[in-house]
Amino acid sequence: MLTKKQHALLVFINQRLTDTGVSPSFDEMKDALGLASKSGIHRLITALEERGFIRRLPHRARALEVIKLPEANVPKQPIGGFKPNVVSNNPDLDRPAAANTVDIPVLGRIAAGTPIEAIQHETDRFSAPADMIGRGEHFALTIQGDSMVDAGIHDGDTVVIRRSSTAQNGDIVVALVDDQEATLKRFRRKGSTIALEAANPEYETRIFGPDRIKVQGTLVGLMRTYQ
Amino acid sequence: MLTKKQHALLVFINQRLTDTGVSPSFDEMKDALGLASKSGIHRLITALEERGFIRRLPHRARALEVIKLPEANVPKQPIGGFKPNVVSNNPDLDRPAAANTVDIPVLGRIAAGTPIEAIQHETDRFSAPADMIGRGEHFALTIQGDSMVDAGIHDGDTVVIRRSSTAQNGDIVVALVDDQEATLKRFRRKGSTIALEAANPEYETRIFGPDRIKVQGTLVGLMRTYQ
DNA sequence: ATACTTGTTGTCGATTTGTTCTCTTATTTC
DNA sequence: GAAATAAGAGAACAAATCGACAACAAGTAT
Numbered sequence: 001m002l003t004k005k006q007h008a009l010l011v012f013i014n015q016r017l018t019d020t021g022v023s024p025s026f027d028e029m030k031d032a033l034g035l036a037s038k039s040g041i042h043r044l045i046t047a048l049e050e051r052g053f054i055r056r057l058p059h060r061a062r063a064l065e066v067i068k069l070p071e072a073n074v075p076k077q078p079i080g081g082f083k084p085n086v087v088s089n090n091p092d093l094d095r096p097a098a099a100n101t102v103d104i105p106v107l108g109r110i111a112a113g114t115p116i117e118a119i120q121h122e123t124d125r126f127s128a129p130a131d132m133i134g135r136g137e138h139f140a141l142t143i144q145g146d147s148m149v150d151a152g153i154h155d156g157d158t159v160v161i162r163r164s165s166t167a168q169n170g171d172i173v174v175a176l177v178d179d180q181e182a183t184l185k186r187f188r189r190k191g192s193t194i195a196l197e198a199a200n201p202e203y204e205t206r207i208f209g210p211d212r213i214k215v216q217g218t219l220v221g222l223m224r225t226y227q
Numbered sequence: 228m229l230t231k232k233q234h235a236l237l238v239f240i241n242q243r244l245t246d247t248g249v250s251p252s253f254d255e256m257k258d259a260l261g262l263a264s265k266s267g268i269h270r271l272i273t274a275l276e277e278r279g280f281i282r283r284l285p286h287r288a289r290a291l292e293v294i295k296l297p298e299a300n301v302p303k304q305p306i307g308g309f310k311p312n313v314v315s316n317n318p319d320l321d322r323p324a325a326a327n328t329v330d331i332p333v334l335g336r337i338a339a340g341t342p343i344e345a346i347q348h349e350t351d352r353f354s355a356p357a358d359m360i361g362r363g364e365h366f367a368l369t370i371q372g373d374s375m376v377d378a379g380i381h382d383g384d385t386v387v388i389r390r391s392s393t394a395q396n397g398d399i400v401v402a403l404v405d406d407q408e409a410t411l412k413r414f415r416r417k418g419s420t421i422a423l424e425a426a427n428p429e430y431e432t433r434i435f436g437p438d439r440i441k442v443q444g445t446l447v448g449l450m451r452t453y454q
Numbered sequence: 455a456t457a458c459t460t461g462t463t464g465t466c467g468a469t470t471t472g473t474t475c476t477c478t479t480a481t482t483t484c
Numbered sequence: 485g486a487a488a489t490a491a492g493a494g495a496a497c498a499a500a501t502c503g504a505c506a507a508c509a510a511g512t513a514t
Binding site: 017020021022023057061062063064065129132149152153154157172218219220221222223224225226 | 228229230231234238278296297376379380381384399445446447448449450451452453
C-alpha cells in the first residue's frame with residue numbers, strides 16, 4: 001500500500017504528532033527524511049492523503065492529522081520505552097468507533113442545485129448515529145444549493161449516503177451525470193430514460209438516457225446544525 | 228494538526244481550565260504567550276476553533292471550552308499530582324469511549340402543528356455528534372406534524388434542543404404555552420407580546436402575553452433517517 | 455519501453471505571527 | 485439606570501515562515 005518513503009514519512013509525522021502534538025512543517029519533514037527540498041515531501045503528502053492515511057486542511061500550515069497507520073506492526077516499541085498511562089497515542093484509531101456511532105468520511109460538497117463537480121477526496125470525518133447507518137459503505141456530503149428544499153434538504157445540511165449503484169424509483173440519490181457532475185436528486189426511471197427530479201419548483205426535472213447516469217449512492221440520513 | 232503557537236495556547240487554556248475552572252481572558256493569554264497584543268490571541272483562538280479543539284460562545288467573556296486535546300501525551304502529570312475532588316471538569320475529555328458524540332435523552336414527541344402535550348419523560352437515548360452540542364444541557368425530541376416544513380423540519384425528524392429559558396428573536400424554540408402544551412415554533416418578541424410563528428402558511432402565527440409562554444430550549448440540531 | 459517513485463532547484467502566493475489601533479459589547483460600579 | 489471599565493472583534497501593515505507547483509533528471513519495477 002505504501003512505498004518506503006511514504007511509510008517513513010507517515011511514521012515520522014505520527015511520531016511528531018504524538019510526541020509534541022504539533023504537526024511538522026514541510027521543511028522539518030524534508031530534514032527528517034534527509035532531502036534537500038520540500039517538493040518531494042509535497043508529493044509524498046499528497047500520496048498519503050490520497051491513500052487515506054492522513055488528512056489535512058488545505059492551505060493551512062502544519063495542519064496534518066494521521067487517520068490510520070499501515071497495518072504493519074511497526075516495531076515502534078522504543079527499547080526501554082514505556083508509555084505512562086497511555087493505551088494508544090491515537091485514541092481515534094483503536095476506538096472501534098464509539099458504541100452508537102459510526103465514523104464515516106465526508107467527501108466534499110454536492111450541489112443540490114446546479115451540479116458543481118464530481119465527488120472529491122475526503123475532506124473531513126463525521127460520526128453518525130449507528131441507527132442511521134445500515135450495512136454497506138457510507139459517506140457524507142455537505143449540501144450546496146436549494147434544489148431539494150421541498151424535501152427538507154437545505155443548503156449547508158450534511159447528508160449521509162449509502163454507496164450503491166442502483167436505486168428504487170423515488171429514492172433520493174447521488175447521481176453522476178456524464179461522469180462529470182455529481183448531484184443530489186430524486187431518481188425516477190421512466191421507460192428507458194432516467195429522470196432526476198429536484199424538489200423545488202424553480203428547478204426543472206432533467207431527463208437522461210440510462211447510459212449517462214451513474215448512481216453513486218442513496219440518501220439514508222440527514223443532519224443539520226443551527227446556530 | 229496544530230502549529231506551535233496554537234498548541235501552546237491550547238495547552239495553556241486547558242491548564243487554566245482544569246486548574247481554576249475559569250477560562251483565561253484574552254489579556255491573560257496574551258501575557259502567557261508573551262505577546263504584546265490580544266489580536267494574535269484572537270487569531271489563534273479562531274484557528275483552534277476552526278480545527279475543532281475548542282468551542283466558544285461568541286461575544287461572551289471567558290467562554291472557552293476545550294473539546295479535545297492534540298494526540299500528544301503531554302506529560303502533564305503534576306508530580307505530586309492529586310485532583311481535589313474533581314474527577315475532571317471536562318467530561319468530554321476523559322470519557323474514553325464515545326468519540327465525538329454526546330449521549331442525550333429523548334424526551335418524547337413534540338407537536339410542530341397543534342401542540343399535543345407537555346414534554347414527557349425520557350423515552351430513549353440518542354447519540355448526537357459533539358459538534359452539534361454546545362455547552363449546557365441538551366435533549367432530543369421527535370417531531371410530529373408539519374407546521375415547520377418550510378424551515379426544513381419534517382414529521383418524524385429528531386431535533387436536538389439546548390435547554391434554555393431565554394431565546395433570541397428568530398430562534399426556533401420549544402415553548403410551553405400556559406404550562407400545558409409544548410410546541411416547536413419560531414420565537415419572536417413583539418413589543419410586550421410573544422409571537423410563535425409556524426413555518427408553514429397553513430398555520431397561523433399565535434401571539435401571547437409574555438406570562439403565558441415559557442421557553443424550554445432552543446433548537447440546535449436536527450437529524451433525519453430515510454428508508 | 456512505460457509508468458511510477460524519488461531528488462533537486464527555484465518561483466510565487468498564502469498563511470502565520472506580532473503590532474498598533476479602533477469599535478462594539480459585556481460587566482461592574484456607583 | 486447611567487457611567488466607567490473590562491473584554492472581545494477585527495482592520496491594517498510588515499516580516500518570517502510555509503505550502504503549492506512547474507520543470508527536469510534519475511532510478512526502478514513491470
